[in-house]
Amino acid sequence: MNPPPKQTPLICFKWPWDANATTPQNPNTTTTSSCNFETPWIFKSMLSITSLASNLITSISKPQFQLKNDRKKLSGDEQAELEQRAFACALASDKEATVLEFYARNCRLCNSLVAFVGEVEKRNEEWLNVVMADAENDKWLPELLHYDVRYVPCFVLLDKNGRALAKTGVPSSRLHVLAGVSHLVKMKSPQRDS
Structure with missing residues (x-):
């Protein structure tokens, strides 16, 4: 019995700097044929900024009485x-x-x-x-x-x-x-x- 053939995606994103990308399953091996998409570092930092902005908006939108209760009372x-x-x-x-x-x-x-x-x-x-x-x-x-x-x-x-x-x-x-x-x-x- 033969294993089912691998399905290849219709669109494969490849970046020039990802020519020898490591696979998440085995970081010691590199592959050039698989179509693993890992976000480039510039997009990761943009995602971090987006999550920070989202957290800031969420904290600002909290009602004031909740913010007062969350504060640590000073000695x-x-x-x-x-x-x-x-x-x-x-x-x-x-x-x-x-x-x-x-x-x-x-x-x-x-x-x-x-x-x-x-x-x-x-x-x-x-x-x-x-x-x-x-x-x-x-x-x-x-x-x-x-x-x-x-x-x-x-x-x-x-x-x-x-x-x-x-x-x-x-x-x-x-x-x-x-x-x-x-x-x-x-x-x-x-x-x-x-």
């Missing part, structure tokens, strides 16, 4: 390190001023100010940095003592050399804190200087 030391790096970068930037916001994680008033502070930072981004500092973290103790911070939220306005110019008073209400932050920003605003 107190990691959080303080990130905040201190942001503070160092803010002081090293060429911006005219920096507002250092001392907060506590469980402070309801502090948490209610997040959107407002973000808006202040966005409106004044060309000349102002805003940096947050967890007042309950021991890593910020030198700054707490230096700026005499005894309450949260407390906003300290610094010039471009890191010298304290002013800070908000003891918070009696949310409206009081909003007015204090607005006053700090107006104090150093370039529109006021001109």
Whole structure:
């Protein structure tokens, strides 16, 4: 009994650089007669780029609440390190001023100010940095003592050399804190200087 004859494909793709291609079944032997199609390296890299783009689109299209749940919660030391790096970068930037916001994680008033502070930072981004500092973290103790911070939220306005110019008073209400932050920003605003 003879084995059935091999069927040859109707179209065979051969590339000039694949003249002595190895067969996947036996990598030690080379063949020139079979029609094995292996993707050239340039197409493999394009496939990799395509899969990266696909993964990026998939991750962007996830709902925000899923992204927040996927994030690893930072330890107190990691959080303080990130905040201190942001503070160092803010002081090293060429911006005219920096507002250092001392907060506590469980402070309801502090948490209610997040959107407002973000808006202040966005409106004044060309000349102002805003940096947050967890007042309950021991890593910020030198700054707490230096700026005499005894309450949260407390906003300290610094010039471009890191010298304290002013800070908000003891918070009696949310409206009081909003007015204090607005006053700090107006104090150093370039529109006021001109």
